[in-house]
């Protein structure tokens with residue numbers, strides 16, 4: 001029986017961005033790594049609008065071919081059509097996401113210690129004890145592996161997370177690529193109580209093509225048709241259509257004995273925008289450091305994984321993700337009139353200036369504290385919170401958690 005079991009140090013489930021980047025970070029350690037991916041091709045199916053802040057180049061060495069466009073302006077549109085335009089120091093990248101997923105795979109795929117198993121599905125995991133050591137036996141659709149560590153990078157519906165009692169709440173997303181006369185410097189976000197959990201987006205890819213999409217928890221098809229009509233686009237002229245899932249909520253528990261979760265499987269996603277790339281790349285660096293510490297110490301307990309992975313994640317991205325969730329909690333209750341009022345407040349030049357200087361699409365803590373001190377914003381928020389006693393309780397719970 002044991003002869004059929006393949007031995008590895010680590011098994012990474014999921015070869016999208018989180019899995020491939022983590023594998024790349026660990027590729028020079030000589031640890032023997034198996035990467036299990038259910039799809040046959042890396043990067044497909046595409047499920048991303050590809051808008052990422054400039055922090056990307058601080059985390060990875062970004063080849064210029066991956067950047068398709070840059071945007072200078074964020075247009076935010078209220079349900080009745082009123083809009084504000086914000087521009088700041090941030091000029092986000094519009095990236096070729098398939099190429100980014102493939103980049104790290106290409107860099108490691110021929111290394112002796114790295115083994116990619118494509119078209120193969122993770123199914124189950126169980127603990128075993130061998131010579132006093134706790135190990136994991138993993139069953140995939142094609143083989144059985146014995147490993148010291150398992151890393152769940154298997155996205156919003158993560159089977160690895162489920163094996164440890166974690167299930168993500170999710171939003172359903174749709175996106176089309178279509179030619180149209182849109183400003184190539186401008187990304188737009190359309191807010192509406194119909195799709196209150198996120199927004200409708202227009203992301204200019206360049207060369208006259210835009211990515212138009214939306215995510216919400218229900219009535220996606222109907223809402224998207226309404227949105228396309230609002231934009232006066234002809235759906236039939238789409239070049240391509242994509243779907244996808246976005247995890248929704250606060251960051252999960254990340255550490256278990258011999259196991260850690262990374263990326264969408266861990267809900268490391270901003271609930272204000274659905275963006276996960278910067279968060280998962282940041283977390284992957286902590287994960288790589290933690291995994292190396294585990295192997296150096298021969299200790300794979302939840303305690304050590306918590307110390308070197310979960311705790312640093314909580315104190316950096318975790319805090320910011322909590323603020324994103326707080327903002328989202330407010331936005332979900334906004335009526336059409338609330339949008340009108342807040343837009344009016346933001347339109348005053350002082351707040352525009354604040355956002356220009358302190359606005360950060362990934363780490364909103366600085367701008368939120370500045371805004372809370374603003375004599376126009378604070379009274380609006382107090383009045384708004386008092387209008388909804390439930391939201392007040394929810395906010396307290398988030399803050400205490």
Ligand SMILES: Cc1cc2nc3c(=O)[nH]c(=O)nc-3n(C[C@H](O)[C@H](O)[C@H](O)COP(=O)(O)OP(=O)(O)OC[C@H]3O[C@@H](n4cnc5c(N)ncnc54)[C@H](O)[C@@H]3O)c2cc1C
Nearest residue numbers: 014016018038049050051122154155244263264275276277
């Ligand atoms: C429509 C849409 C638009 C988005 N736009 C943006 C954006 O503009 N900017 C941004 O920052 N983020 C965006 N995101 C979020 C971003 O795409 C995710 O945060 C990111 O892809 C998460 O990467 P991941 O590797 O953690 O998970 P995923 O990309 O979900 O990859 C999980 C991988 O695991 C594999 N897998 C799943 N289950 C199994 C199994 N049982 N066995 C083997 N393999 C398995 C899957 O096939 C997949 O390859 C968007 C998401 C969607 C859906």
